[in-house]
Amino acid sequence: MFLLEPVGLGRLENDAYLxxxxxxxxxxxxLAGNAGCSPAELRPALRRLLDHGLVQQIGFTPALYALVAPDEALPSLISRRRGDLAQMQMRIEELADRLRARPARGGTPVVELVEGEDAVLAAVSRLQLEAREEIIAVDAPPYIGGQSNPNDLELSRLADGVAYRFVYAREALASPEHIAAMRRCTEAGERARILPDVTLKMxxxxxxTALLPVSYTDQDPGVRLLVHESALVDVLVCCFESLWARATPFDSAGAECGPSAKDRELLALMASGMKDRTIARSLGVTERTVGRRLTELMAGLGAETRFQAGVQAARAGWL
Structure with missing residues (x-):
């Protein structure tokens, strides 16, 4: 997980900023020497950082670049991304309203209402059995029964050659049992990524064909929209791919082995309230290395803050 990827910037911009x-x-x-690239490759990334207000240019011969503090520059970018996602949610709901009453070819409605928890579970199973190529999904609340449950049918469908890609919300990994269930699926071939704040369940x-909540603002776990081939499904696929690009890959091998001894020490020092600079001196690494590794560990734990990371690490038995 890299700091600037969730706000739409790439690895090179991220490395230059750090x-x-x-x-x-x-x-x-x-900066190019530090980032391991040529100045010509770096300059477009610097222009994007300037455009986003993350760095400022001082002088011209030669130009110097200075960092704008993260707590000054990033909140506006985060708000803008949240606004984009909110607009996408509204657009999805508008399309659902337009399509719900319009029949598709052959008289089959484009959108059907699935009501009742048993009916929703049956629809999920039926869709998996009908799949021929790939299933993509965002695993986020609301959950039937109040919590995420193992998808036993997935393992047999993976064995049949159906590809699975899942983006998991923080709530989907709320316990070691949930993480173990995800690990079984990833070991069987599922490609999984984690995006702690994701809410666009699908x-x-x-x-x-898609199954999604009737509304993203007033969700009922026992009511779903079953959407057949249409522009709405195309929008959902685009939405998923955007979330997939922002999410952090889940490393099943790393999860199996747990954190290294150095990572455990790093988490323990963080949980004790030590600053990055002090942690770096204690571990004999750079402050930048500490920041990067903590960001990666937080993503793996599904935590948005360091406090949450400490709690999740303790729950997982890492501390």
Whole structure:
């Protein structure tokens, strides 16, 4: 997980920004050397950082670049991304309203209402059995029964050659049992990623049929929309791919072995309230390395804050 990916920036922008945390001010050539690329490759990334208000340019011959503090620059970008997602939610609901009453070819409604928890569970099973190529899904609340439950049918469908890609919300990994269930699926072939704040619950089969809540603002776990091949399904697929790009890959091998001894020590020092600079001196690494590794560990734990990371690590038996 990289700091700037959730706000739509790439690895090169992320590396340049983090490099400036250590260098304070630097030329493009100095930053390129730190990021392991050429100045020509780095300059477009610097322009994007300037456009997003994350760095500022000082002078021209040569130009120096200085960091804008994260707590000053990032909140507006985060708010903008949240606004984009809110607009996407509204658009999905508008399309659902337009399509719900419109019949598809052959007289079959584009959107059907599925009511009742048993009916929803039966629809999920039926869709999986009908899948021929790929199932993509966002595993997020609301859950039938109040919590995420193992998908036993997935293992047999993976064995049949159906691909699965899942984006998991924090609530889907609320306990070691949930993490163990996800690990069984990833070991069987599921590709999994984690996005702690995701709320756009969906289940899409072969990019033609989808199951999703009636509303993303007033969700009922026992009511779903079954959407057949239409523009609405296309929108959902695009939405999923955007979330997939932002999410952090789940490393089943790393989860199986748990954190390294160095990671356990890092988490323990963080939980004790030590600052990154002090942790770096204790571990004999750079402050930038500490920040990066903590960000990765927080993503793996499904935590948005360091306090949450400490709680999740304790629950997982890492501390």
């Amino acid at each position: 490099a400036l945390l250590d260098l304070k001010r630097a030329t493009a050539e100095e 289940f899409v089969v072969d990019r033609t």
